[in-house]
Amino acid sequence: MATHEALLSVDGLHVSYGTKEVLRGIDYSISEGEVVAVLGANGSGKSTSLNTISGFVAPSAGKIVFGGADITGHPTHKIFRHGVIQVSQARDLFPGLTVEHNLRLGATIRNRDQEEEYLERVFNYFPRLSERRGQLARTLSGGEQQMVALGRAVMAKPRLLLLDEPSGGLAPHFINEIGTIIHAMKDDGATMLMVEQNLSLAFKVADRFIILRDGVVSDGGFVKSLEGNHEEIVRTIYL
Secondary structure, X not given: OOOOOEEEEEEEEEEEEOOEEEEEEEEEEEEOOXXXXXXXXXOOOHHHHHHHHOOOOOOOEEEEEEOOEEOOOOOHHHHHHHOXXXXXXXXXXXXXXXHHHHHHHOOOOOOHHHHHHHHHHHHXXXXXXXXXXXXXXXXXXXXXXXXXHHHHHHHOOOOEEEEEOOOOOOOHHHHHHHHHHHXXXXXXXXXXXXXXXXXXXXXXXXXXXXXXXXXEEEEEEEHHXXXXXXXXXXXXXXX
């Protein structure tokens, strides 16, 4: 359950790629234990917002505060040490390493002391990975690789998980499975900011949503208030 204390605050964030301004002064915050879905059409700035929070992209203006610390423009490795852990669309696994070795790499910097405990936690979330712990990552299906990427992020003991299109390229049964796992992580108190095109998945796990349109926050609200009617959201995003 989310509290009223903001873990992450984004204030007036501007980002440009060359002469193209992608984010034009966005503002939002996330409370501890909350799951927020970032929605929007392609090119609206969703992934850029995550990449800026995690330090992969430098903002041209604005402020990012995490856990009371100003992390605006900090390098990625320093933001990682604060506990902001991103799972990218590319997954970034080591294909020649086993499932278990990929997972253990997640604990190398932030969570050495609790590595075994968190490995067991990951296998509880992803029983399929326990069965494949000695299998090379490159031999896994796309859905299984996504599970490894999520599991490796959990191994880093995140304070905030940034998920960029966790359903991207997955078969429907894997999307359902990933959704169930993300929901279980949420029930255990995880704080997540999730970019997602699949509205069914987004509204299954999120407490709140924000909609980006042309680099600004155009709308948002609580998922519970939608009562299963997503037509207005679709119109807001795509029309």
